[in-house]
Amino acid sequence: NAGVTQTPKFQVLKTGQSMTLQCAQDMNHNSMYWYRQDPGMGLRLIYYSASEGTTDKGEVPNGYNVSRLNKREFSLRLESAAPSQTSVYFCASSDRRGGDGRNQPQHFGDGTRLSIL
Amino acid sequence: AQSVTQLDSHVSVSEGTPVLLRCNYSSSYSPSLFWYVQHPNKGLQLLLKYTSAATLVKGINGFEAEFKKSETSFHLTKPSAHMSDAAEYFCVVSADTGGFKTIFGAGTRLFVKA
Numbered sequence: 001n002a003g004v005t006q007t008p009k010f011q012v013l014k015t016g017q018s019m020t021l022q023c024a025q026d027m028n029h030n031s032m033y034w035y036r037q038d039p040g041m042g043l044r045l046i047y048y049s050a051s052e053g054t055t056d057k058g059e060v061p062n063g064y065n066v067s068r069l070n071k072r073e074f075s076l077r078l079e080s081a082a083p084s085q086t087s088v089y090f091c092a093s094s095d096r097r098g099g100d101g102r103n104q105p106q107h108f109g110d111g112t113r114l115s116i117l
Numbered sequence: 118a119q120s121v122t123q124l125d126s127h128v129s130v131s132e133g134t135p136v137l138l139r140c141n142y143s144s145s146y147s148p149s150l151f152w153y154v155q156h157p158n159k160g161l162q163l164l165l166k167y168t169s170a171a172t173l174v175k176g177i178n179g180f181e182a183e184f185k186k187s188e189t190s191f192h193l194t195k196p197s198a199h200m201s202d203a204a205e206y207f208c209v210v211s212a213d214t215g216g217f218k219t220i221f222g223a224g225t226r227l228f229v230k231a
Contacts, residue, residue: 004160035221040126042207042221043161090160102168103149103211106219108160 002026006091006109013081013116021076021112023091031094032074033058033106034066036087043090049074050096081116088113119144121210123222131230136180136195138225140208143189150191151209152182155224161207167191178202203229 007022025032030051035043035058045058047066055066063085065077074093078085092106124139142148149168153161165176172184182193191208208222 040223042223044221045219092161103219105151105163105166106161108153108162110158110160 004091004093004107004109006089006112008112009110010113011115013078013114015082015116017081017116018077018079019081020078021089021091021114022073023075023109024073025091025093025107026072027093027107028071029093029095029107030071031096032068033092033094034064034074034076035090035092036060036085037090037111038087046076046089083116086114086116119148119210119212119218119220121208121220121222123206123208123225125225126223127226127228129228129230130198132200133197136193136198136202136227138193138206138208138227140191140193140222141189142191142208142210144210144212146212149211150182150184151211152176152180152191152193153207153209155205155207157204164193164206198227198229200229200231203227 004025033048034046037043044060046064047058049055049068052071067075089112091109094106095104121142151166152164154164155161164180165174167174167184175181180195182191184191205224205226207224211219
């Protein structure tokens with residue numbers, strides 16, 4: 001009953017270092033998302049993948065890249081970390097449409113807490 | 118265009134008293150609306166969703182929300198608060214159009230006093 005799994009749970013980086021956040025889902029969802037959460041700002045979409053093989057920019061894509069490795073996995077990469085990227089990062093997945101044609105809710109991982117010094 | 122406004126950043130109630138968390142939205146299209154709860158150091162968990170089948174939506178843990186189109190509101194309520202309800206709550210709007218757009222409110226922190 002794993003749902004959405006994110007690794008690592010915590011990470012501290014120095015400015016300029018690079019790293020990749022991993023996300024995997026076992027619900028056979030087509031769509032996957034990366035968000036960042038900052039105090040008082042809710043969640044902001046970084047990138048999303050509507051289906052395997054496609055990725056698109058969200059609201060705050062600068063400084064990030066993504067890879068939809070297969071249907072299960074969607075990774076987020078910081079090429080050169082900056083202190084402004086200190087945040088909690090959440091991965092989510094969903095089926096876009098339900099049987100009623102309505103957007104389906106997203107299922108979230110427990111987050112990666114990233115600090116950049 | 119879409120937006121969502123959670124009218125209170127913090128709400129404090131006593132255990133056993135009613136909970137009201139307010140959410141107003143705007144959407145150019147027929148929206149789907151959701152409420153999520155986030156406990157400390159956890160991801161967001163779906164409480165309930167509105168998808169036009171009924172204006173009063175019942176969710177998990179005794180929560181419910183009423184969709185009021187005339188007021189563009191989707192307030193979350195619970196008749197009697199429990200200590201375990203202390204968490205942050207997010208109202209979310211998602212447009213049912215060909216494109217993708219999901220907007221999260223800034224969140225309301227619920228405190229429950231013994």
